[in-house]
Amino acid sequence: MFRKMTFVLMILGVFAAVPALADNCATGxxxxxxxxxxxxxxxxxxxxxxxxxxQLTLHGxxxxxxxxxxxxxxxxxxxxxxxxxxxxxxxxNGNLLVTLISASFEPSAADPxxxxxxxxxxxxxxxxxxxxxxxxxxxxxxxxARTRSYLPADDPTDxxxxxxxxxxxxxxxxxxxxxxxxxxxLP
Numbered sequence: 001m002f003r004k005m006t007f008v009l010m011i012l013g014v015f016a017a018v019p020a021l022a023d024n025c026a027t028g029x030x031x032x033x034x035x036x037x038x039x040x041x042x043x044x045x046x047x048x049x050x051x052x053x054x055q056l057t058l059h060g061x062x063x064x065x066x067x068x069x070x071x072x073x074x075x076x077x078x079x080x081x082x083x084x085x086x087x088x089x090x091x092x093n094g095n096l097l098v099t100l101i102s103a104s105f106e107p108s109a110a111d112p113x114x115x116x117x118x119x120x121x122x123x124x125x126x127x128x129x130x131x132x133x134x135x136x137x138x139x140x141x142x143x144x145a146r147t148r149s150y151l152p153a154d155d156p157t158d159x160x161x162x163x164x165x166x167x168x169x170x171x172x173x174x175x176x177x178x179x180x181x182x183x184x185x186l187p
Contacts, residue, residue: 024090024094024095024134025090025091025094025095025096025134026090026094028060029137030058030096030134030137030140031058031059031060032057032058032176032177033055033056033057033058033176033177034055034056034057034058034140034174034175034176034177035053035054035055035056035174035175035177036053036054036056036172036173036174036175037051037052037053037054038051038052038053038054038068038070039051043070043073043074043078044074044077044078050070050073052068052069052070052073053068053069054066054067054068054174055067055068055069055177056174058088058096058098062087062088062089063085063086063087063088064084064085064086064087064088064098064100065083065084065085065086066083066084066100067083067084068081068084071083075105075107075120077107078107079104079105079106079107079120079123080104080105080120081102081103081104081105082102082103082104082105083102084100084101084102084128085100085101085102086098086099086100086101087099091131094134095131095132095133095134095143096131096132096133096134096140097129097130097131098129098130098131098132099127099128099129099130100127100128100129100130101125101126101127101128101156101157102125102126102128103122103124103125103126103156104122104123104124104125104126105120105121105122105123106120106121106123107119107120108120108121122152123152124149124150124151124152125149125150125152125154125156125162126147126148126149126150126156127147127148127150127156127157127159127162128145128146128147128148129145129146129147130142130144130145131143131144131145132174135173137176138175138176138178139173139174139175139176140173140174140176141171141172141173141174142171142172142173142174143169143171144167144168144169145167145168145172146164146165146166146167146168147165148161148162148163148164148165149162149163149165150162150163
């Protein structure tokens with residue numbers, strides 16, 4: 001009788017634990033691509049609004065990439081940046097920890113040593129660390145963010161180097177990009 005009770009309690013414990021793990025990092029169900037729109041802005045004051053998209057991809061092997069569609073917009077005049085590349089890991093509390101490294105480039109006047117066309121040159125490297133809450137199977141929310149800025153000659157992999165920025169706790173919601181046949185009018 002005691003064994004049967006113990007067995008039943010163990011089974012109930014498993015069923016009770018599964019819902020608790022459903023919306024945290026331990027399930028691995030969050031792997032995929034998420035998007036977040038940035039508000040439309042007029043970058044150069046000409047009345048043209050541009051809305052851009054952050055595309056965050058969490059790969060099953062622990063790597064992560066984030067691209068911002070605003071990077072190539074007016075790069076000759078405003079500069080540009082690189083794709084953000086890094087890693088993610090699950091924290092003991094169920095949150096997702098992401099660290100990304102990227103570069104930012106500033107406009108550069110034509111230089112006869114390199115050619116006669118205006119170009120861009122490395123301005124800074126950035127090391128950004130984010131904490132995400134896994135809300136459900138299609139939503140993650142960035143709850144904390146902090147970035148270190150590195151001069152062009154500094155090593156952006158040095159987690160104690162560069163200049164540490166301020167901590168942001170403004171929540172930003174990312175939605176999973178889910179395949180849909182709606183545009184194809186398929187069943």
